[in-house]
Amino acid sequence: MNKITVTTNKKASMSDFYGIFFEDINHAADGGLYGEMIRNRAFEFSPMDNPSYQALTAWKRIEEGGASVSSFVSNKSPFSKRNPNYLILEINKTGTRAGIKNLGYNSGIAVEENESYNFSCYAKSDKPCEITVSIDNAYGEVITEKSLNITSNEWTEYSFTLTSPVDDFSAVLAVTSKQECKFCLDFVSLFPVKTYKNRKNGMRNDIAEMLADLKPKFMRFPGGCLIHDGTLNSDDRNSMYRWKNTIGAVTDRPSRRNNWRYNQSLGLGYFEYFQFCEDIGAKPLPVLPAGYNPHMEQAVPLDEMQEWIDDALDLIEFANGTADTKWGKIRCDMGHAEPFNLEYLAIGNEEVGQGFWDRYDLFHKAIKEKYPQIKIINSAGPFPQGGEFERGWNNAKKNGSDLVDEHYYTSPEWMLANCHRYDNMPSDGPKVFLGEYASWGNTYYNALIEAAYMTGLENNAHAIGLVCYAPLLCNVDYINWQPDMIWFDNHRVYGSANYYVQKMFMNCTGNNLLDVKHDGFDKPITLGSNKISGNIEIEADRCSAEFYDIKITDITTDNVKTYDNLSFNNGGKAVIDSIDSNHYKVEFTAKRTAGDKGFRLFFGKSDDKNLIQWFIGGWQNQDTEVNAQVNGRGSCLDHNIFSVMTGQEYKLCLEVNGRNITTYINGKTANTAIDKQPVMEELYYTASSDDNNIYIKAVNVRDTEITSEICVEGVNGINANVTELSGNSLDDINDFDNPKKVSPKTSALTAVSNTFEYTFPPKSVTIFTIQK
Numbered sequence: 001m002n003k004i005t006v007t008t009n010k011k012a013s014m015s016d017f018y019g020i021f022f023e024d025i026n027h028a029a030d031g032g033l034y035g036e037m038i039r040n041r042a043f044e045f046s047p048m049d050n051p052s053y054q055a056l057t058a059w060k061r062i063e064e065g066g067a068s069v070s071s072f073v074s075n076k077s078p079f080s081k082r083n084p085n086y087l088i089l090e091i092n093k094t095g096t097r098a099g100i101k102n103l104g105y106n107s108g109i110a111v112e113e114n115e116s117y118n119f120s121c122y123a124k125s126d127k128p129c130e131i132t133v134s135i136d137n138a139y140g141e142v143i144t145e146k147s148l149n150i151t152s153n154e155w156t157e158y159s160f161t162l163t164s165p166v167d168d169f170s171a172v173l174a175v176t177s178k179q180e181c182k183f184c185l186d187f188v189s190l191f192p193v194k195t196y197k198n199r200k201n202g203m204r205n206d207i208a209e210m211l212a213d214l215k216p217k218f219m220r221f222p223g224g225c226l227i228h229d230g231t232l233n234s235d236d237r238n239s240m241y242r243w244k245n246t247i248g249a250v251t252d253r254p255s256r257r258n259n260w261r262y263n264q265s266l267g268l269g270y271f272e273y274f275q276f277c278e279d280i281g282a283k284p285l286p287v288l289p290a291g292y293n294p295h296m297e298q299a300v301p302l303d304e305m306q307e308w309i310d311d312a313l314d315l316i317e318f319a320n321g322t323a324d325t326k327w328g329k330i331r332c333d334m335g336h337a338e339p340f341n342l343e344y345l346a347i348g349n350e351e352v353g354q355g356f357w358d359r360y361d362l363f364h365k366a367i368k369e370k371y372p373q374i375k376i377i378n379s380a381g382p383f384p385q386g387g388e389f390e391r392g393w394n395n396a397k398k399n400g401s402d403l404v405d406e407h408y409y410t411s412p413e414w415m416l417a418n419c420h421r422y423d424n425m426p427s428d429g430p431k432v433f434l435g436e437y438a439s440w441g442n443t444y445y446n447a448l449i450e451a452a453y454m455t456g457l458e459n460n461a462h463a464i465g466l467v468c469y470a471p472l473l474c475n476v477d478y479i480n481w482q483p484d485m486i487w488f489d490n491h492r493v494y495g496s497a498n499y500y501v502q503k504m505f506m507n508c509t510g511n512n513l514l515d516v517k518h519d520g521f522d523k524p525i526t527l528g529s530n531k532i533s534g535n536i537e538i539e540a541d542r543c544s545a546e547f548y549d550i551k552i553t554d555i556t557t558d559n560v561k562t563y564d565n566l567s568f569n570n571g572g573k574a575v576i577d578s579i580d581s582n583h584y585k586v587e588f589t590a591k592r593t594a595g596d597k598g599f600r601l602f603f604g605k606s607d608d609k610n611l612i613q614w615f616i617g618g619w620q621n622q623d624t625e626v627n628a629q630v631n632g633r634g635s636c637l638d639h640n641i642f643s644v645m646t647g648q649e650y651k652l653c654l655e656v657n658g659r660n661i662t663t664y665i666n667g668k669t670a671n672t673a674i675d676k677q678p679v680m681e682e683l684y685y686t687a688s689s690d691d692n693n694i695y696i697k698a699v700n701v702r703d704t705e706i707t708s709e710i711c712v713e714g715v716n717g718i719n720a721n722v723t724e725l726s727g728n729s730l731d732d733i734n735d736f737d738n739p740k741k742v743s744p745k746t747s748a749l750t751a752v753s754n755t756f757e758y759t760f761p762p763k764s765v766t767i768f769t770i771q772k
Helices: 029-033 205-213 270-280 306-320 326-333 354-370 387-399 412-417 444-458 497-507
Strands: 002-013 059-064 068-074 086-093 097-102 109-111 116-124 129-136 142-150 156-163 168-176 182-192 218-221 256-258 262-264 283-288 344-347 375-379 403-410 431-439 464-467 473-475 486-488 493-495 512-519 534-540 543-554 559-563 566-568 572-579 583-595 599-607 610-618 623-630 633-641 649-657 660-665 668-674 684-689 693-700 706-712 718-725 745-751 755-760 764-771
Touching: 002 684, 002 693, 029 205, 029 262, 029 473, 059 068, 068 097, 086 097, 097 129, 116 129, 116 142, 129 156, 129 182, 142 156, 142 168, 168 182, 205 270, 205 486, 205 493, 218 270, 270 283, 270 306, 283 306, 306 326, 306 344, 306 354, 344 354, 354 375, 354 387, 375 387, 387 403, 387 633, 403 412, 403 633, 412 431, 412 444, 412 623, 412 633, 431 444, 444 464, 444 497, 444 684, 444 693, 444 718, 444 764, 493 497, 497 718, 497 764, 534 543, 534 583, 543 572, 543 599, 559 572, 566 572, 583 599, 599 649, 610 649, 610 660, 623 660, 623 668, 633 668, 693 706, 745 755, 755 764
Parallel strands: 002 706, 218 283, 283 344, 344 375, 375 403, 403 431, 431 464, 473 486
Antiparallel strands: 002 512, 059 097, 068 086, 086 182, 097 168, 109 168, 116 156, 116 182, 129 142, 129 168, 256 262, 486 493, 512 684, 534 572, 534 599, 543 559, 543 566, 543 583, 583 649, 599 610, 610 623, 623 633, 649 660, 660 668, 684 693, 693 764, 706 755, 718 745, 718 764
16 A cells, blocks of 8 residues: 655645636626626627727617617717717607616526616706616517606716616617607616625626635736737727726726737726725736737837836735825726735736847836736736747846736646656746646646646745636637536526636645655556657648649668648648658648748657647747647647748658657757656645645546555644545536536545545545644
């Protein structure tokens, strides 16, 4: 029998180890965490946000029983100059019912029996006008209503509370009048009275509670690619995410294009973010753009960077400054006299290109000079290794960055192969901030393998400072990206299998990593082949291209085969051959004749879901990348910057030796990668402690149960709670019909001595919370 001994030796601090990452993707803010129930409340939707949008998106005229209504959007006499659009509604003929209604998100506006909702709007009319505001069901029947009189030709705010006598999840908000009249509306709003912590302009309670239940130590915000994927002018609708646009009155926050192709009201801005962090006990971790956009390849000149550096310094002052400072006073005037105690600040997100790090240097110097206590986070790009990854780490070491933000989305098999990724990383120098990671999927299998990988993260707390899964939230009817931790619609929310693993780990992590000794474990099982064999294919990727001088050399046998030239118009792919060898080369010359991307070479291909591919001019024609797919789930093995030029010849070479991969472009090394084989250890485990408890985590990814003897030093007997996730099929998922199909169960465990035996079920995640 194997034995695990948890010692009292503290190895590393874990005080802020696990947190959450909020990005406004998948309608995570508007139509999600942000409590506003009206979609397009200020009539500011635009085709720039999404080609299908226009200023009256989500609004529909009510013309019943012969009624006639005119509705159009104007900006001639706005309430807010920063959101100039407003609705002009004219009731030409009243008929049975005349007006306009808002359709809300998903199936409509969701109201609950005996719950109340705060309505507000700004309105004006040249002549007195009585209107009725109601919540209607899908058939146009009134659920609840109140009337108001518009008596001024100046913009005036009106507000009251509506209470619903029934549950209805497909309702609309209607504004009608029984008289022929003409009036203007803007900022039409409906909020639940019961927002999280009853905050004004607050968060949707059920989603917020799901986040609070995780007990995160920090919250990263607001992105993600949306922070830097925009123009350099803060007044542009499609600008980078500029925090100063997100504070103050919500009516003065300029509606903007979200880079995930929808509208962003900024109602959930930096003040609400800081307030929410305080409400859930998480430290804020904001991310700011560096005046550099790798998506559009735009950059602020280095001698014009002061505005952007001031943004960073002013944000710190807004969060932490006293009332006698400019930005501290603004925070106080917004209703929060005490500081938000900001400790962390990240510059950039998934950055590639020297232009970013030239600008990061300026931020780092200025912030450390004025606020030396702030922990600054650098960027290591969007992939787990490669040239830009190394450049980010080298820059962090040069500047003395406190942490470096790593991101990767991978197959579960990559995680099994890389559980010891950080074992040999030094404890001095910048620490890892794993700011975005996940395996591709929301199944029990994904969650199980992520749990195994997380034990490796915890065991390397000497080198890793902060960790958060991504993305966090997804509205089921507005999906930009998946997998996601939490799924919701307009009235329901559930946690994925991954959510419950994250919750288990986050709720049961101490302040210090403990040393764990082990004895008697079986050798790990290595899965798969020690060579990369299969089909070889060439593709013209979103371009027209010619391929010639194609040959494959089996270096093991010295066999050389040549192949006919290939030519493709507007894309195309061809199988070249298949090879079963431990060591081989694929060589060819490629030339793009038209198009905007480059080439792909597939190798080790057994089917369309299991292969390795080399992108030459990938993504936005900016990459040379080696990517391995297992069951359709990709993992980047190596990445560097490279662009293909039309009309230029490229001599391309791939060499595979065992599972080592090297690519060459015009004789120069482009990528160096190892496609590691997945490894299944007998048991994955880690331990930590705080003042009250010792936490032991164990993950069994094998098909058989494993019995272990567990010894906990420093305690007299065992009094513990056991939280366990087990008994599910690997492809099980949670959904609205079965929201807790994959979720843990808790039981008690006691023992007279400090040693006990435990049998870990097959495919299980187990956490012991042992009282000291």
